[in-house]
Amino acid sequence: MTGEPENTVRPPATGRASWQAELDRLLDREKAHTREGDAIAAARWRLPMVEVDAAIPVTGEHGPVPLLEVFEGRTFFNGLVSELSHLHSRDVTFATFCQGPYQESIAYFMGWRMPWYSARDSAGA
Numbered sequence: 001m002t003g004e005p006e007n008t009v010r011p012p013a014t015g016r017a018s019w020q021a022e023l024d025r026l027l028d029r030e031k032a033h034t035r036e037g038d039a040i041a042a043a044r045w046r047l048p049m050v051e052v053d054a055a056i057p058v059t060g061e062h063g064p065v066p067l068l069e070v071f072e073g074r075t076f077f078n079g080l081v082s083e084l085s086h087l088h089s090r091d092v093t094f095a096t097f098c099q100g101p102y103q104e105s106i107a108y109f110m111g112w113r114m115p116w117y118s119a120r121d122s123a124g125a
Helices: 018-043 102-109
Strands: 059-061 063-066 097-098 116-120
Touching: 097 102, 102 116
Parallel strands: 097 116
Antiparallel strands: 059 063, 059 116
16 A cells, blocks of 8 residues: 555656656756746836825724825835834834725734734725
């Protein structure tokens, strides 16, 4: 008993040279795939920006709030952190936005103590 399902099809056995040739072809395909992924990512970074109206409402813990208020008068955007005092002392605000409804998204934030908002019902979201 091998522990494999009965319907598992094994590849044919071959010699080292044949295996290496197949591996080399696969590596060429993988490299092409990686280069294409890199090109797509670079194109994404070059997409034009869209101006966002600072008065657009997003939904937070206490209901709708204008986007501009989310940043508490600070001048930056968020990153993945859990303790915010270091950022606040440097005039940086952390805010997380989700695309789903605020109430349905609560489960995904698992009690984290960070400001987060739903942009679900916001114009252009």
